[in-house]
Amino acid sequence: MGKFQGWGRYILCGALIGAGAILPGVSGGVLAVVFGIYRPFMELLTRPKSAARKYWRLALPLGLGWAVGFFLIARGLSAFMASSEAVCVWLFTGLIAGSVPALFREAGKEGRPASAWACLVLSALSLWAVLYSVRHILRLQAAPGFWSYNFCGVLWGLGTVLPGFSASPIMMALGLYRPLLDDLSRMDIAALSSCLPGAALSATLFARLMNRLFRTRYAAVSHGILGVVCASTLSMTPTDYGGAWEVVLSGLCCGGGFLLASLMNRMQPPAESH
Numbered sequence: 001m002g003k004f005q006g007w008g009r010y011i012l013c014g015a016l017i018g019a020g021a022i023l024p025g026v027s028g029g030v031l032a033v034v035f036g037i038y039r040p041f042m043e044l045l046t047r048p049k050s051a052a053r054k055y056w057r058l059a060l061p062l063g064l065g066w067a068v069g070f071f072l073i074a075r076g077l078s079a080f081m082a083s084s085e086a087v088c089v090w091l092f093t094g095l096i097a098g099s100v101p102a103l104f105r106e107a108g109k110e111g112r113p114a115s116a117w118a119c120l121v122l123s124a125l126s127l128w129a130v131l132y133s134v135r136h137i138l139r140l141q142a143a144p145g146f147w148s149y150n151f152c153g154v155l156w157g158l159g160t161v162l163p164g165f166s167a168s169p170i171m172m173a174l175g176l177y178r179p180l181l182d183d184l185s186r187m188d189i190a191a192l193s194s195c196l197p198g199a200a201l202s203a204t205l206f207a208r209l210m211n212r213l214f215r216t217r218y219a220a221v222s223h224g225i226l227g228v229v230c231a232s233t234l235s236m237t238p239t240d241y242g243g244a245w246e247v248v249l250s251g252l253c254c255g256g257g258f259l260l261a262s263l264m265n266r267m268q269p270p271a272e273s274h
Helices: 002-023 028-034 038-046 046-105 114-136 146-161 167-173 175-185 189-216 217-235 246-268
Strands: none
Touching: 002 028, 002 038, 002 046, 002 146, 028 038, 028 046, 028 146, 028 217, 038 046, 038 189, 046 175, 046 217, 046 246, 114 217, 146 189, 167 175, 175 189, 189 217
8 A cells, every 4th residue: 555655645746746837826846845856856857867766666656647737737727727816826825835844844954054044035035026026027928939938848947946936927927828828738739849848958957956056055955945935935825816705715725735735745755855
């Protein structure tokens, strides 16, 4: 049962990370961190041969779950967001909030020097300023097409390896988010061939940088990640609702996401510690 329980957890984690990559305001990298699989994932990108032998039991279900979350959930999300974007965002807000205590404990396992707290504050304020500028100051618009979708792929790759960085707000500000989501929900070959190569390339390149920083500056980097987790979670909080029913449903989904994250943290096997 333990083996199947582990596979079930990894498939669910992969599906949530894949879905988080396309959900507004959610970073797939944040979800990878809070579910305890970020650093193994970085090793798979930076040292694929050696890491594949070490983490193949993790990589297979994660990859399967990611494909399910990214491609299949995009189909339903395209319609679901049109009816209630706030409910979707609150579900993932609950997932992140439920995992923050575990993330805080993990960040402090090598101590909490003053530099670590400084990284937490600076990263939180910096990300908040960037997201605010994208949403309320910059109002650029881009036409859907090969190069613009390549740019979206690069942003998705960054969001996978840089916890706290969410590609969706930038794509929404440029007017690219909904067209790309609709194309992905239809499994449009042109859209897939445009965005996926850029995502793979940027994820691989930046993974090497993050892996080195974890080895040399663990406390500072971990607390910096915690800061961007908090900032990204707060920045994506919805403010517009269609009525009292949407507020209630959002609260229920947030609570459900919180409980699900707590359950998944309890399911994390001891061997997965970093």
